[in-house]
Amino acid sequence: MNRKILLSTFLLFCSAGAAFAQQKGTSDISVTVGAATSTDLANLFTNIIAESFTGGAYSTKNFKAGPTFGLTYRYAIANRWMVQADGFYQKMSEDLYVNNEKNGDLKYSYITVGLGTDYRYISKEYFQMYSGAAVAYTSESIDYAGQGEAPKGDGFFNYQVTAAGFRVGKKLAGFAELGFGYKGIANVGVSYQF
Template sequence: MKKRLLLSIFALLSFILTSQAQEKGSSDLSVNIGFATSTELSNLFTDILVSGLTGNQIKTGDIKAGPTLGITYRYAIANRWMVQADGFYQKMSQDIYVNNTKEGKANYTYITVGLGTDYRYISTNFFQMYSGVAVGYTSENIKNSGAQNSANGDGFINYQVNALGFRVGKSFAAFAELGFGYKGIVNTGVSYQF
């Protein structure tokens, strides 16, 4: 009796792990929210550099970074292998100090578009586990209040490395990704596969 039960459980697990949810030609559309992005790190590095180069005459404080919000479209070019295109939006703000006197506030808007790929290690009808990479371009818009003029925002190359992603559900599902880049250290949301 125990052998039959163990054999049945093993057969069921084997079927689940070998069934394909992401077959060639299928699509996935997701709405994302991410936290702790590479864009925030880039902004922080720039602040440290400016502060150091000006001998602490120009500094920033009260830095606020909102979550990054985005949409991702994925297409399966082979079983378990998907390519993606996405777009993300993020706002940040910080106070600007010149010679320890508050001069105003800088408001940043970042828009990132990216292309990437991911591979599904486990791809069942209800559960998927995957990793992936993407490269993107981030456009920056800066508006200053106060005495200083608004600087022209520059764009820069950005990236995303998803060390581990999980998707739980059938056609409509929730997902979470852990990695680093323009989507954040933690990126989560809902997706629809069709």
């Protein structure tokens, strides 16, 4: 009787190990689109500070933030544990006002490069669920059409916290992530594992 239990337990662990989609050495390439990013928040926060320090002499209106588009490469350094490198691009625009009169148009371009990790706590052949985090640097470029000196672009450190990610499919799959950071509060995409 004990041999049957021992053999059953051994087979159960072997079959569970074979079901992991994130075996050590697996690579994953994904394309992503996201919305409501930390970069949006940084831009809005900068505007509030600038308006406060100038007593309202300088202000912005008609703020528009486009989606962020990204490319991510992940590599499984251990079963279920992946490290990643990614790059994201986002555009924004707003109108600049000086003493309540329109002075010009601002168009921003942001390029973010990040490094991070995620852990697949559910890793089946057709379904994966994970959480992760990343740190990044965001470079800002500004195109200004208006009166006066053009503002200069800047750069800042950024981050991404993925509270929950879901991947559905085998080699080619769709995924969705919820969290906050440079990828957005929500982002979706397609990934290919090999």
